[in-house]
Amino acid sequence: MVRSLVLVVVLGLTLINGGWGQERVGEAPWRIHTLFSVECQNYFDWQTVGLMRSFKKARQPGPVTRLLSCTDQEKKSYRGMDLAPTLEVPSMSKHPKTGDWYPAINKPAGVVHWLKHSKDAENVDWVVILDADMIIRGPIIPWEIGAEKGRPVAAYYGYLVGCDNILARLHTKHPELCNKVGGLLAMHIDDLRALAPMWLSKTEEVREDRAHWATNITGDIYGKGWISEMYGYSFGAAEVGLRHKINDDLMIYPGYIPREGVEPILLHYGLPFSVGNWSFSKLDHHEDDIVYDCGRLFPEPPYPREVKAMEADPSKRRSLFLNIECINTLNEGLLLQHAALGCPKPKWSKYLSFLKSKTFAELTRPKFLTPDSLQISKAEVQQQVIDEPGRPYPKIHTIFSTECTPYFEWQTVGLVHSFHLSGQPGNITRLLSCTDEDLKEYKGHDLAPTHYVPSMSRHPLTGDWYPAINKPAAVLHWLNHANIDAEFIVILDADMIMRGPITPWEFKAARGRPVSTPYDYLIGCDNELAKLHTRHPEVCDKVGGVIIMHIDDLRKFALLWLHKTEEVRADTAHYAKNITGDIYESGWISEMYGYSFGAAELNLRHLINSEILIYPGYVPEPGVKYRVFHYGLEFRVGNWSFDKANWRNVDLVNECWAKFPDPPDHSTLDPTDESTLQRDLLSIECAKTLSEALHLHHQRRKCPDPSLLSTSNLETDEEATMSRKFGNFDDSHVTRSSPVPTNNSQESSVPAATNQTFSSFRFWIVALWAFSILGFVAIMLVMFSGHKGQKKRGKTYKTRRRASGFLDTNGHLRSAEIS
Secondary structure, X not given: OHHHHHHHHHHHHHHHOOOHHHHHOOOOOOOEEEEEEEEOOHHHHHHHHHHHHHHHHOXXXXXEEEEEEEOHHHHHHOOOOOOOOEEEEEOOOXXXXXXXXXXXHXXXXXXXXXXXXXXXXXXXXEEEEEOOOEEEOOXXXXXXXXXXXXXXXXXXXXXXXXXXXXXXXXXXXXXXXXXXXXXXXXXXXXXXXXXXXXXXXXXXXXXXXXXXXXXXXXXXXXXXXXXXXXXXXXXXXXXXXXXXXXXOXXXXXXXXXXXXXXXXXXXXXXXXXXXXXXXXXXXXXXXXXXXXXXXXXXXXXXXXXXXXXXXXXXXXXXXXXXXXXXXXXXXXXXXHHHHHOOOOOOOOOHHHHHHOOHHHHHHOOOOOOOHHHHHHHXXXXXOOOOOOOOOOOOOEEEEEEEEOOHHHHXXXXXXXXXXXXXXXXXXXXXXXXXXXXXXXXXXXXXXXXXXEEEOOOEOOOOOOEOHHHHHHHHHHXXXXXXXXXXXEEEEEEOOEEXXXXXXXXXXXXXXXXXXXXXXXXXHHHHOHHHHHHOOOHHHOOOEEEEXXXXXXXXXXXXXXXXXXXXXXXXXXXXXXXXXXXXXXXXXXXXXXXXXXXXXXXXXXXXXXXOOOEEOOOOOOOOOOOOOEEEOOOOEEEOXXXXXXXXXXXXXXXXXXXXXXXXXXXXXXXXXXXHHHHHXXXXXXXXXXXXXXXXXXXXXXXXXXXXXXXXXXXXXXXXXXXXXXXXXXXXXXXXXXXXXXXXXXXXXXXXXOOOOHHHHHHHHHHHHHHHHHHHXXXXXXXXXXXXXXHHXXXXXXXXXXXXXXXXXXXXXXXEOOOOO
């Protein structure tokens, strides 16, 4: 019994300390060695200080080696030889044969040199390869993160689109094995020995292939072949048959939000990030000699308690904590390095006190893997959602993408209204893409639950004007910045009306098996367009409109959707109608192809269902209960018609009681043709739902009672009558809204003046008129009364003068007679 108890205690302590694997680290076949590559520059020196500090704090097992590539001339003035255990590597920044200046080639060249010349390479089983601009948060143990001999583990680099196109076919015999990976690499030493020479030679090969440096082929935003080394790795691994286990949760860029339950063990600060008004970008410190400038640190970020106060959302707050952890670890490393250099002890400051505090030590203690961190890499078999009795249905979240324009405002009002009527489970979120300038003037913030997204209508790199790219860009932004607890995502377009719930269990969506609706005009799936833009043209599905997708699939897929959209949009040589099906031949449906080609890359085969969506104006299949109207095309009922494009610039949301022209009453339809009748009934339903949504919206805005409009018209008639009687009123300051010019589908039913200011002004005009009349009458009465009084007073005065008499001849007063 005692032995059993002791065994349990030992087992418990072992597991608490990190599992069996850590007990075996340092002994064959569990020996680990960590490598990173740098050059003789200040830029890499401060990165080295940060990485080395985090290496020690994280308790990474085994030794670490900095592969330092320097020219003989650089070595003479280099000050940082003692910053880390170092293997000096001959610099290949300037290629010894071609003269090409490409410093990134030093990474594979350094690894090859280490394998050939380092004794450490003979006493190791597993190798972890990192970049200098990283902070380690917890031990990276290859076998614990899933690495096996022949199956390295790596982070996902989705922008390496060359794995999917002609670039891979040109540079590897096995393009189907090309993995878009990088950043974190963990592999067996035997795999590295096979890969390293091929990694170097493929880097040289891709670097020399200038004809294929274009952004749409490589994903390199500069189009300068700068990421040739990354392709060298992917193509080299494909050549030697290495298939990676790709994990997108082990490494995170500061500024991104980790998935719930995931604890990243590596921070890669390759992109700018911020916390409130504070920000950091490594490129701002390219020439910074901060390592050798005693007492100087990077600008201090906000303190943890300030971060807690500035962000209430737990997921976003967690992301901000990662940001400050990254920069604080860098500054802690600099502080210790300055002390090692013999710098004077810095003066006390609140920030220095924090870096030395128990609080900071606790916040940056080693982080260990969680089960969720390994979920994707271990999930080799895709699970399906099975509708079993008693099994709770998965959570759903519905999203749609819009921009800051009146055109999308009325569409939003219609879709959100129909969402609430449809019985759709879960929440809905509008992904609103706006420029900063648009956002300052925008009034429709309360139209729907909203996630704000930077606009990509004008591409930030190419300047191309293509608003449709906002859809994949917004989905990607939402995934990276929102706290999402749903298992399935339903993606709709703004110009849709929901008629019923769209659920994964009804339409049989599953992980690895999304559901969508047919877009048969995407003929590029069947021709050279697909062959150019995906490795798997045979699985290109012509789909769009309504999408039901598992969250795990969407996380893998979203970045590909965006990159493929950019790629197809840039391929102007293949805009022709006979290739794309685009009647305008303008590349306008590039986003739709971006979706189909991106899904093909991941082998996502859709269940295509034609009973979810219908366009108003199309004849429905008998007995089908369609769940969505998509009013993207003009539709008619008799002489009445509706085309959304005619309402692009009409502000129906902010103009009180503005609405669309009423469709015909269903009682006027011809019942003799059942197909035509059902078609027209659906068209009327769509139009009436939109009008009802607008009407309810105006009620919520507390627009004035429309029944008062008839009274207002009568008052206007009265004004005209009074004008004829008493002269014309000056109404130059009275503004009356005019209806939009009418013709068929462009007809507007925007009512005449309902402006409260105008109604109030009219009331005071009438009141003023009445008051003037009353005043005039009063004055006339007073004047008339006064005139009579004056007249009477005059007569009395004269009589009195006569009566007062005169003196007779005898001197006596005599009264005058009144005749």
